[in-house]
Amino acid sequence: MTPNGSSFSRSVMPMNRDDSASHEASTASGEQTAPAAVSGPSVKIRARDINVFYGEKQALFDVAIDIPEKSVTSFIGPSGCGKSTFLRCMNRMNDTIPICRVTGAIEMDGEDVNDRSIDPVVLRARVGMVFQKPNPFPKSIYENVAYGPRIHGLATGKDELDAIVESSLRRAGLWDEVSDRLLQPGTGLSGGQQQRLVIARAIAVGPEVILMDEPCSALDPIATAKIEELIDELREQFCIVIVTHSMAQAARVSQRTAFFHMGRLVESGATDEIFTNPRDSRTQDYITGRFG
Ligand SMILES: Nc1ncnc2c1ncn2[C@@H]1O[C@H](COP(=O)(O)OP(=O)(O)OP(=O)(O)O)[C@@H](O)[C@H]1O
């Protein structure tokens, strides 16, 4: 794993759409049809028959989706519909919730993430996560980024670690703002800078997938625009999944969108199509603001 590999070309919004992608919808009975294969970019994560229970209460029902490589997929839907729960299935964060039980299969590059041979700590480096509230460690800016590569043994010496820290901060669009104060606390940065620091921390361990759970909901419009621009750059290298309550944000940053409602994945497909030509009346009602 070399986290400081190729550089990114800067693309300009509005973002490109992946029009070749397929569109899947549930049937009238609410049963989800098997997702058609994603055409164009290859599938990074394939989920089938995902059911999640918190104790007796079922939070997700038979979720099946293909999430493409090098692309941004948005999860949208009303509060409590299971977006965060499904996100946590992908890096086994639900394992950390004692009452949570997950059934079904999630494959990353064809490999079952729930297989006993998979170390969840290594999986969570491969599938990084960014939360609603920026959560830098109570350490310096440098240490926030260096911590992961150090514990995963990704650098052989100080020079290499310095290089990983710099390249990760550059990729997160933060280097120019913090290069002269790397030893100051990460918690002293603005909210938007902290969120980019957390993204740099995720990038530093060479992830393949980055999950973002409402990453901009605590940010002002300028900081939000920076994160959105960053997401658009990062998709050239990573598979990104973003949960958002902002339809405008989903339309701006994602090539594919999945709509969840009451624990079910109602439909997923190319973002343009979901927003302009949804197949299910529940999706239509949600995107037109009739509920949620
Ligand atoms: N740790 C938990 N223990 C018990 N129930 C939970 C837990 N986490 C989530 N749930 C329940 O699972 C369901 C789905 O919750 P989840 O947080 O995944 O929804 P969400 O779509 O992310 O909502 P929001 O948009 O408000 O973040 C809800 O009914 C919620 O109350």
Ligand SMILES: [Mg+2]
């Ligand atoms: Mg949530």
